[in-house]
Amino acid sequence: MAIKVCKFGGTSMADGNIIKSVKKIIESDPERKYIVVSAPGKRYSGDTKVTDLLYACYKSLTENGVCAAGFAPVRARFESLVRELNMNIDIDDVLDATEKRIDEEKSEDFTASRGEYLCAWVVSKVLGAKFIDSENVVYFKENGKLDGERTYKAIKEACADCELAVFPGFYGQDINGKVKTFSRGGSDISGAIVARAMQASLYENWTDVSGFLACDPRIVDSPKPIKKLSYKELRELSYMGANVLHSDSIFPVRKANIPIQIKNTFRPQDEGTSILPSSRYMPAGNTVTGVAGKKNFTVIFIEKSLMNAEIGFIAKVLEVLARENISVEHIPSGIDTMSLVIASEQLTDFKLQRIIEGIQTEVSPDTVRIIENIALIATVGQGMSSSVGTSARLFNAIAAANINIKMIDQGSSEMNIIVGVKNDDYEKCIRAIYSEFFTSAPCE
Numbered sequence: 001m002a003i004k005v006c007k008f009g010g011t012s013m014a015d016g017n018i019i020k021s022v023k024k025i026i027e028s029d030p031e032r033k034y035i036v037v038s039a040p041g042k043r044y045s046g047d048t049k050v051t052d053l054l055y056a057c058y059k060s061l062t063e064n065g066v067c068a069a070g071f072a073p074v075r076a077r078f079e080s081l082v083r084e085l086n087m088n089i090d091i092d093d094v095l096d097a098t099e100k101r102i103d104e105e106k107s108e109d110f111t112a113s114r115g116e117y118l119c120a121w122v123v124s125k126v127l128g129a130k131f132i133d134s135e136n137v138v139y140f141k142e143n144g145k146l147d148g149e150r151t152y153k154a155i156k157e158a159c160a161d162c163e164l165a166v167f168p169g170f171y172g173q174d175i176n177g178k179v180k181t182f183s184r185g186g187s188d189i190s191g192a193i194v195a196r197a198m199q200a201s202l203y204e205n206w207t208d209v210s211g212f213l214a215c216d217p218r219i220v221d222s223p224k225p226i227k228k229l230s231y232k233e234l235r236e237l238s239y240m241g242a243n244v245l246h247s248d249s250i251f252p253v254r255k256a257n258i259p260i261q262i263k264n265t266f267r268p269q270d271e272g273t274s275i276l277p278s279s280r281y282m283p284a285g286n287t288v289t290g291v292a293g294k295k296n297f298t299v300i301f302i303e304k305s306l307m308n309a310e311i312g313f314i315a316k317v318l319e320v321l322a323r324e325n326i327s328v329e330h331i332p333s334g335i336d337t338m339s340l341v342i343a344s345e346q347l348t349d350f351k352l353q354r355i356i357e358g359i360q361t362e363v364s365p366d367t368v369r370i371i372e373n374i375a376l377i378a379t380v381g382q383g384m385s386s387s388v389g390t391s392a393r394l395f396n397a398i399a400a401a402n403i404n405i406k407m408i409d410q411g412s413s414e415m416n417i418i419v420g421v422k423n424d425d426y427e428k429c430i431r432a433i434y435s436e437f438f439t440s441a442p443c444e
């Protein structure tokens with residue numbers, strides 16, 4: 001029988017009643033065998049996610065030496081969730097043991113991981129499934145990256161004797177045997193890891209939206225849903241801020257060609273978005289799949305006559321940035337010019353000054369100019385590379401909206417065109433691009 005791995009996000013775990021609907025979803029399809037869960041999320045706007053309560057709990061542990069005060073709201077949250085389930089689950093001992101271990105471990109990652117741990121424990125009781133603690137099956141290497149080989153083997157072994165299992169997302173074990181978390185939202189990665197280990201036919205990611213939309217619904221009213229995306233398009237869109245799925249979740253499943261299906265726990269009848277390996281993906285009629293972006297970048301513009309003939313010019317510039325531990329998002333360049341696009345949050349005034357001085361010393365440019373408050377907008381579509389005139393339509397639409405483009409970068413895969421505009425023009429520019437590619441053309 002085909003196997004599906006299902007990951008349920010925080011809002012799908014927010015309270016006992018929602019967990020009852022999750023149980024129905026899982027039980028309605030016998031292929032749904034391996035379940036990965038996040039910590040309970042917000043129940044209403046203004047509520048606090050359990051993971052955030054746990055970060056605050058760790059803070060209170062560092063201040064008071066014990067976590068009791070900080071752990072109290074987490075305890076209350078799980079007690080009420082279990083009450084709502086109305087199922088004779090006794091969580092008190094598990095909560096006591098968890099509190100004790102938080103005090104002993106004195107680790108931020110360990111504390112933050114307990115939302116997933118407790119939630120998976122509860123869900124395993126609800127489903128009558130095996131609870132597999134990710135601490136014992138997900139391993140990190142010394143460099144902080146996943147130890148795939150060891151992890152996939154351990155997950156397979158742990159699942160060998162069971163028909164239905166629940167894993168906590170978000171964490172694993174480092175080389176010192178200590179619990180280590182992924183970055184925020186990392187349960188999506190855990191789900192992909194389990195899917196890879198179990199060679200699932202599908203990785204279902206259950207969230208609170210019916211898949212990806214062609215652009216941010218806070219900017220455009222009811223944008224069109226995206227029914228199909230390729231892995232590559234997903235990477236580009238998620239990296240640029242379309243945050244339905246953690247952008248790193250693609251790596252474990254990509255090698256095994258496992259498709260991902262985004263589904264909505266609150267509207268399971270909706271089709272959602274299929275994310276497919278590029279080999280199985282045929283771009284639909286529309287050349288553009290989606291538009292996403294982020295604000296607050298700084299551009300360092302460098303000009304020097306005959307730059308193109310100077311061997312090692314770019315390497316020297318990048319060396320200056322590496323010394324300051326700065327990562328660069330894009331490097332659009334011309335014959336005598338190059339720009340470095342950097343997320344502004346990485347740059348203090350002091351660092352920026354040192355970078356400029358470093359560039360002046362290393363490559364003696366004619367000009368170095370700083371342009372701040374830049375937003376980047378990516379127009380993404382695998383079909384773009386084979387269709388004539390997409391960039392002309394894009395730039396015309398931006399010009400017609402009277403927006404000045406500060407920078408252009410076309411990824412070498414020709415599946416995205418990134419423009420830099422002033423932060424203030426960000427929303428207007430997204431609307432202009434959306435309306436050009438989505439309001440007249442049919443969207444598949």
Ligand code: ASP
Nearest residue numbers: 038051170184185186187
């Ligand atoms: N609970 C963690 C977070 O809030 C991980 C996750 O939800 O995926 O970031």
